[in-house]
Amino acid sequence: MLDRRALLQSALLVPLMADAALAQAPAAPPPPTIAGTGGNGTLSGFLRIATDGRVTLFTTTSELGQGTHTAHAQIIADELGCALEAVTVTVGQPEPALRLAGVNEMYTGASFGIRQWAPRLRRGAAAARTVLVQAAAQRLGVPADSLSVAEGRVLHAASNRALTFGELAEAAARLPLPEMPAMKPASERRVSGSNAPRADIPAKTRGAATYGVDVRLPGMLFAVARLPEVFGAELDSFDPAPALAIPGVVQVVPIPRGLAVAATTTWAAMRGAEALVVRWKATPHDNLDSAGVSARLRAALEQPQAQRPRNDGDWEAVRAAAARVVSATYEVPYLAHAPMETENATVRITGDRAEIWAPTQHQDWCVRDVAAALNIPPANVTMHTTYAGGGFGRRLHVEVVAQAAHAARALGRPVQLIWSRADEFAQGYYRPAFAAKMEAALDASGRVTGFNIRGAGGSVMYDYRPWLFRNPNFMDPFALQSVTDTRYRFGQAFRAEYARVDLPPKVWLWRSVGSSQYGFFVESFLDEVAAAANKDPLTLRRELLAHDARALAVLNLAAEKGGWGTPLPPGRHRGIAYMEAYGSLCAEVAEISITRGELTVHKVTVAYDCGDVINPDTVAAQMQGSVVWALSAMKHEAVTLKQGRAEQRNFDSYRIARISEAPVVETHIIRSGQPLGGVGEPGVPPLAPAVCNAIFAATGKRVRQLPLAGQDLTRA
């Protein structure tokens, strides 16, 4: 949290430049996933150097366990010239005093944490170093170029004199910051690019890290939400008496979409929320079930209307001329994020001001929604970002924060509002259920001459940023993510279409978003094409990527390290898949066995090119996490619908993979020197197809629907 008083006391304060100032610096191009907003960049932060020499970065990125704060500290320490330990990273807040022109939102998403921030951080730290050196030059009466910087000090080697950053900070603050400071060449980086211990770990091993649910304020109440079971159902009537009869329950108050039961303890509030008698209004979809969802998706695969963002060549002609056409339909279910910490927020209202404590990925929307709920200016709202028990995109959804504000106002006391685990599963904002139909045209020699894909499902962007759809031609960039911009060349024709299907459950960004389903669809289908053409799956992909050295390098490294084509022990089989997402290229080789229909994934070899690396061990950790995340979804996960509501309410009905199922994950990083790519998400999409392609190798059975649970994996 940024303390305004501390900010004013600080001696040297360096704003981290907005995109405009960075235009000449090498930076990753804005990806399509932030269309309409990201072009302006996200809110910038501040770097502060205090008179005691402490360096503090007020970053805009939440620490969700992805290690961003440590990586940010590494970049600052390197460019500034101080010890890693001297740098503290804390989350700033979106208050107007900290806004820079042309920037609009403060959020953590799209695997932006490093790739969007590294250039800004380097530039800000270089600017700080420049004025510190200038201040030292003035104080010592020597030319600036006779000075060097190391370990938080500016040194004049010739006279053996040194001044600390703390001693120089005040004088440096009076100097104008350079617009384009000279940055250190990559070859001089020492801290950035090597492993550094994560700063957030020690507290997390002692139970001392403060998450949203650990916030405690004087006089605060605990509240638990009671929300509709049928998606979108509105409150009809309720009887608070059974809730109020529970000891500890204080009051039942209305909140957006439902009610909150406030009590002196969380447990009393939970019991109260369950005891409450609530009637919900009927909806038109009170009888919707998963079969109905599936029927809608499959109908949309055949309907005439669709958006067509790729239409290269004449698909129909290529199809007609093909020696052979391979075709298949795939489908995946709704998925929950199921972060370990359920949705929660704590709000305190004092007069016309409010404070928020929340584990969030979107500080700006927290402030916006609380200001709107309380009818106060956003400038009157202070944001305290806590640690988050998992993000995965879920915490870009900030509904609980406004609900907490409503409850705090109604109760006249600070309140911590929590969703139960049941509501975490039942309230929508899922990875959309999705279907795809694909066709590949082959010539007589088995070469791919064209590819046609139609995806159908809910629009994530529509539920995430509906205002973008004021433009009736707006194409949801998630709806064919990693497809329209694929590096594959499919011969003479490539058509990609999306048919939007609006269904009652809201859909949301779920780790790797659209790429999560398209990895499974496209990479499994390419395996089918390879089989039809009687080709090795790796060979087929090499043909489709023959023009692209960078992609080939990733594919080949995964194949080499994963032992592709080398003998396996009896019963072991391999599958391979490749996908690019969020600016990073990822290929995975899965090694599996199936015993009596039971799948074991023994090992996953990951080849990864995210341009450059700040902390290799963090990249490895994210690959391990991505593989387990994707494996769990592939094997077990689905939110199914019955009578208009989710059937899953807890981890007994929504199974998550355990340690016994986790494969060995081996990560091999390529430092291609290309613009930085993301790390948190791109490891997810190739996993399911790599494993399912290995299942085909083992059994001859093609998996076209997920999850695997309940499917017969015995040999065909």
Place this chain on the structure above:
Amino acid sequence: MAKLNVNGRVVEVNASPDTPLLWAIRDHVGLTGTKYGCGIAQCGACTVHLDGVPTRSCGVTLGSVTEAQKIVTIEGLSPDGNHPIQVAWRALDVPQCGFCQSGMIMAAAALLAEKPRPTDEDIDAAMTNICRCGTYNRVREGIHRAARGLAG
């Protein structure tokens, strides 16, 4: 008024006997390192030691615990945060978001107390906690590392 022995200290808890131990620890005793994840003893985020036995505290009621039983939470696992499991966790950067890790560490510490050199199968059987970030590779490695340290 129930009495609990938490981390070597006897504390009075003014809550109904059907209150899950988890919520007594969090909201009455005021120790927030123990986490709510599911409330049905599935995820293990609320794991504490009850007389040395790893126990999912959301599934134990206040009324069923006596003052004679020693409850240890993550805050009391070691006086200085240097239990071998905690040391190994820091050495390997095991946690990601960390929300499950109090329970994970308590389960791992109990496993080591029972089996100083656990096999991979022992780990699979004992460590049924859910980690949504997928830190399982490092949890396994951390347990083996701590075991080697204890043996060494």
